[in-house]
Amino acid sequence: MQVENIYYDLDKYNIRPDAVPHLEKLISLLKQYPELKVIAASHTDTRASVEYNIRLSSNRSLAVINYLVSHGIDRSRLSREYYGKRKLVNDCKDGVNCTEEQQQANRFTEFYLFLDGKNITMDCKL
Secondary structure (H helix, E strand, O other): OOOOOEEOOOOOOOOOHHHHHHHHHHHHHHHHOOOEEEEEEEOOOOOOOHHHHHHHHHHHHHHHHHHHHHOOOOHHHEEEEEOOOOOOOOOOOOOOOOOHHHHHOOOEEEEEEEEOOEEOOOOOOO
16 A cells, blocks of 8 residues: 655645645545554755754654544554655755755655554555
């Protein structure tokens, strides 16, 4: 199973309107399978310090967790990871001149789904 990534604006951690349909699919899945657990893993682009970006990605993961809890999902089923700018999806490293579109690609939360302790994230796509 796979849930689409959700994306963020620069220096923000609020849930954007374009993320809601993806989160609603995740909520539906979690309600359908009460034994399913999720890790929300968040990332940033490189346009700030390591410390700032760790805090920002932490806030992004927490915003997702809080959103899911506010929609009836038990917090004990949810975990979070936050990487800051450590796991970029492209070559937009510090000092590299990238477009806004390239930077945007690095500002996201991805979801890992677990059933009975087994990672089932890639078995099918939602």
